Amino acid sequence: MIKLRLKRFGKKFEASYRIVAMNSDTRRDGRPLEELGFYNPRTDEVKLDVPGIIKRLQQGAQPTRTVRSILQKANVFEQLKGESTDSVA
Numbered sequence: 001m002i003k004l005r006l007k008r009f010g011k012k013f014e015a016s017y018r019i020v021a022m023n024s025d026t027r028r029d030g031r032p033l034e035e036l037g038f039y040n041p042r043t044d045e046v047k048l049d050v051p052g053i054i055k056r057l058q059q060g061a062q063p064t065r066t067v068r069s070i071l072q073k074a075n076v077f078e079q080l081k082g083e084s085t086d087s088v089a
């Protein structure tokens with residue numbers, strides 16, 4: 001199963017995270033299938049590749065709890081719903 005999850009990088013006590021698509025049985029800092037964004041919890045900076053995230057979600061990728069909350073704050077799920085209704089019409 002493909003998961004959208006956080007991959008930690010940066011110095012000790014100054015962690016930042018990349019939002020990546022990975023197999024669920026891969027270790028946390030292993031090789032991702034695709035890098036889809038960036039999250040810095042110290043400054044709340046978020047950069048997302050929204051079309052790539054929507055593509056992965058449509059393919060059945062499951063976000064972790066933390067990634068889901070980041071995507072909800074960025075209204076990615078609203079765009080996902082909008083695209084699914086556009087493709088039906």
